[in-house]
Amino acid sequence: MKFLEEFGRYINFLKRVFAKPEKHSVFVKHFFNEAVLLGTNSIGIVLIIAVFMGAVITLQTAYNIEMPFIPKYTIGLAARDSILLEFSSSIVGLILAGKVGSSIASEIGTMRVTEQIDAIEIMGINSAGFLVLPKVMAFMIMMPFLVLLSMGVGITGGWLAGSLTGVVPSADYIYGIQYAFIPFYITYSLIKSVVFAFLISTISSYQGYFVKGGSLEVGKSSTKAVVTSCILILLFNLLLTQLMLA
Amino acid sequence: MIEVQNVEKSFYGKQILHDVSATFKAGQTNLIIGQSGHGKTVLLKSMVGLHEIDSGKIIYGDQVFSEMNFKEQKSIRKEIGMLFQGSALFDSSTVQENVMFPLDMFSKMSKEEKLERVNFCLKRVNLENVNHLFPSEISGGMQKRVAIARAIALNPKYLFCDEPNSGLDPKTSIVIDNLIYEITKEYGITTIINTHDMNSVMGIGEQIIFIHEGKKCWEGTKEEIFTASEERLNNFVFASELFKTIKNNLK
Numbered sequence: 001m002k003f004l005e006e007f008g009r010y011i012n013f014l015k016r017v018f019a020k021p022e023k024h025s026v027f028v029k030h031f032f033n034e035a036v037l038l039g040t041n042s043i044g045i046v047l048i049i050a051v052f053m054g055a056v057i058t059l060q061t062a063y064n065i066e067m068p069f070i071p072k073y074t075i076g077l078a079a080r081d082s083i084l085l086e087f088s089s090s091i092v093g094l095i096l097a098g099k100v101g102s103s104i105a106s107e108i109g110t111m112r113v114t115e116q117i118d119a120i121e122i123m124g125i126n127s128a129g130f131l132v133l134p135k136v137m138a139f140m141i142m143m144p145f146l147v148l149l150s151m152g153v154g155i156t157g158g159w160l161a162g163s164l165t166g167v168v169p170s171a172d173y174i175y176g177i178q179y180a181f182i183p184f185y186i187t188y189s190l191i192k193s194v195v196f197a198f199l200i201s202t203i204s205s206y207q208g209y210f211v212k213g214g215s216l217e218v219g220k221s222s223t224k225a226v227v228t229s230c231i232l233i234l235l236f237n238l239l240l241t242q243l244m245l246a
Numbered sequence: 247m248i249e250v251q252n253v254e255k256s257f258y259g260k261q262i263l264h265d266v267s268a269t270f271k272a273g274q275t276n277l278i279i280g281q282s283g284h285g286k287t288v289l290l291k292s293m294v295g296l297h298e299i300d301s302g303k304i305i306y307g308d309q310v311f312s313e314m315n316f317k318e319q320k321s322i323r324k325e326i327g328m329l330f331q332g333s334a335l336f337d338s339s340t341v342q343e344n345v346m347f348p349l350d351m352f353s354k355m356s357k358e359e360k361l362e363r364v365n366f367c368l369k370r371v372n373l374e375n376v377n378h379l380f381p382s383e384i385s386g387g388m389q390k391r392v393a394i395a396r397a398i399a400l401n402p403k404y405l406f407c408d409e410p411n412s413g414l415d416p417k418t419s420i421v422i423d424n425l426i427y428e429i430t431k432e433y434g435i436t437t438i439i440n441t442h443d444m445n446s447v448m449g450i451g452e453q454i455i456f457i458h459e460g461k462k463c464w465e466g467t468k469e470e471i472f473t474a475s476e477e478r479l480n481n482f483v484f485a486s487e488l489f490k491t492i493k494n495n496l497k
Contacts, residue, residue, distance in 0.1 A: 022351060023350070023351055026350055026351065110337070111336075114332055114334060114337075115330045115331070115332060115334040116334050116335075116336055116337075118291075118296055118328075118330065118334065119328065119330060119334040121295075121296060122294050122295070122296065122323060122326055122328050123323055123324065123326075123348055123351065123352075124316075124319060124320035124321075124322075124323030124324055125351060126316070
């Protein structure tokens with residue numbers, strides 16, 4: 001029963017979020033600010049995660065394929081497909097649920113408990129739309145770029161690890177990442193990233209927007225935002241995979 | 247003028263406001279006084295539409311605000327300025343951006359005109375050369391003054407102040423009180439102030455309403471407070487030794 005109540009409130013919240021912006025010029029300004037805050041400022045962590053993720057996938061694949069009749073280029077192929085299909089979108093999604101999700105929930109939650117949202121509302125401005133829409137739109141546009149970046153860097157990380165440790169020759173790895181390439185895998189991953197961005201930004205905003213109390217509750221809402229986003233990312237990952245790849 | 251008619255409000259089955267009626271006149275400082283937790287802020291927030299009332303009416307001029315939806319209320323809301331207890335300035339914006347916010351949202355002024363208006367409002371609250379500072383870089387009293395500047399940026403007809411002196415030293419409190427009083431007179435604003443600060447009551451209270459346990463128990467002027475026979479009001483107003491002595495001396 002509580003779940004239905006919460007879900008209904010979330011849907012009503014979304015209706016307010018996706019209302020027509022109060023002033024177009026202000027929305028555009030906020031949109032670009034959020035694109036920098038949520039997108040550009042996440043490049044660093046995405047790069048670090050991607051390079052290590054690619055390296056580990058390559059090494060693990062190499063150590064598990066030790067049979068002489070399996071060609072070495074299979075390591076590159078497996079690393080590429082793992083990164084494109086799963087790791088780039090899902091792992092980056094989960095990491096950003098922590099970084100971006102907690103930041104959104106705590107920012108909006110703090111605005112709620114310090115009456116900044118009331119101050120906006122009193123002026124007759126739809127505070128949900130004003131505060132949340134630029135974040136949602138900016139993150140949904142920036143996240144696919146972050147995922148694309150992580151794909152490139154992840155595959156490069158795999159090549160570096162494979163070459164430096166000598167587990168896979170450079171030529172074999174490069175041949176492997178080009179072998180039997182299916183471009184749809186990238187589309188699939190990008191579609192997932194847009195859905196994950198929507199989930200992270202709306203759930204975190206929702207958790208922050210309805211905070212009651214003080215700083216302790218803001219912290220709790222931030223944690224709840226991250227946990228809920230992560231669970232839903234995993235659930236939607238399963239659903240989208242079944243829908244798009246089955 | 248704002249009229250509150252038979253307003254009732256409850257939260258989770260607990261009634262907070264009981265049949266409250268009052269009239270707040272334009273061009274004067276109307277004070278709502280009472281103990282903490284007795285419904286002052288709920289009344290104030292109900293009047294500005296932050297809480298939906300259970301029954302009764304809230305009327306701005308001749309428009310029934312409480313019966314309008316959010317969109318219909320917009321025209322009235324643009325005429326409302328509010329000073330919050332904790333100032334409610336936007337942390338991530340500078341002083342200038344905070345004061346410019348309502349102008350950005352609702353005016354068609356050019357950037358230069360907006361800047362001119364911001365500087366005028368900041369000068370009016372005796373603040374200069376703070377435009378590029380963030381709220382965290384200025385004192386509590388200065389934050390209140392910035393909040394007043396933001397509230398008057400659009401020339402409001404109604405000004406609501408929720409405990410404007412909370413957290414301020416007595417001297418700064420007087421500065422803020424005087425500022426609110428002067429602005430009220432200067433622009434003929436209907437000002438409603440929520441307070442339990444008796445210095446404010448005696449300093450700028452022109453029309454005073456006393457709320458006790460969600461009910462309006464008394465209404466009058468600051469001069470009438472000293473002769474009021476309402477026991478609950480006397481217990482509240484003359485709770486401190488200082489005010490008891492003043493009352494006894496007046497007798």
